[in-house]
Amino acid sequence: MILANARILTFDSANRILDSGFVEVRPDGLIGVVGSRRPSGAEVVDCGGRLLMPAPINCHSHLYGALARGMPPHGKPPADFRAILKKLWWRLDRALDPDDVYYSALVGLMDSARCGVGTVIDHHSSPNACAGSLDVIERAFRKVGLRGATCYETSDRNGRRSAEAAIRENVRFLERARPSPLVKPAFGLHAAFTLSDRTLRACVEANQPLGGAFHVHVAEDRCDRRAVRRLCDFGILDDRALAAHCVHVTPAERGLLARRRVNVIHNPQSNCNNAVGAAALLELVRAGVLVGLGSDGYSPRLWDEFKTALHVQKLRLRDPRAARAEAFAAAFRNNGAIVKKVWGLELGRIETGAKADLASIDYFPPTPLGPENVFGHLLFGISNAPVDSLMVDGRWVLRQGRFANLDERAIAAKASARARKLWERF
């Protein structure tokens, strides 16, 4: 298939922009030739001059939270991070059954697709529906057609048996006989402050023969300070680990994260919402840490995380010049580099041999657009424009604003019915 007549932001090594270009999508789901003149012979899809770019990647999310949208508050609003976990998320995850897990994943993935996101790195928890839950999430990924990864959140907060079940679920999913090409496994941990030394040791031992990447929250709130060194000492934070947040880290810990080549995932909207503090994005980058961007389940729109990453740093440093390069790199460069490091995936650029994960956007620039000013167009224009189509692995997920393979309204109606029952059990 040839996608022709598109304005292409390649994000390739030369950062080329093709004003009227084409992309060959091969049957194996990879990008073939990219160029300015349309080759003949193959099936041609006219993009109508729309903007074509690599589908954004969300490096940290929680699909299980999707059915909490609009849930009525219970009692006084939680006043700090621990209270938010105890009163909301740790009650919600215990109330989930396997059908809730499926529908929340479907809803979260459909929302992501609508925002042009092609890859979601999920971190799951459903303590009373743990065994098999990662297969249920994988089924939702396949239904929507998105790419991603998932893992189960090991924690001691529900007792030892629950932690052991979580380890078994991670191991089972890492050992699958028939792994899905679209959904990769990882080994999930909640955070150092809910994990005993004994459980951390058990996770490392269980993962040792499997070589899974650890995906863990690190120093999100003050209550998890000093997590970096402890998790490093256990061998959990290494060059394939995803460390979400890293808000409360010292300069020495930033140095340690850089030396261990840990992948830090910044989630600025969630940090604002939970009022846990502003991660020192610039200092992390200056220390040599690779920092990507995630949503922590707060929003499916990576565009909004990009904007918030930028705005929070400007405000934190009271410097209007701050963080342009760092926010841009986190959103549009580093997430691709991280999924390559962790799972060997070639994503985030339109170049021969990369995966054909492409977002087509209704953006017809009203001012000149070139490699030197793409930042301004992303910030003020492209991020606000509707997503017309989304392709993942060479297959259409969204076509002209509609899902190619599923009935969105029917799924929303079923999800809403599930949510009502979930709220009653909460």
Ligand SMILES: [Zn+2]
């Ligand atoms: Zn999270």
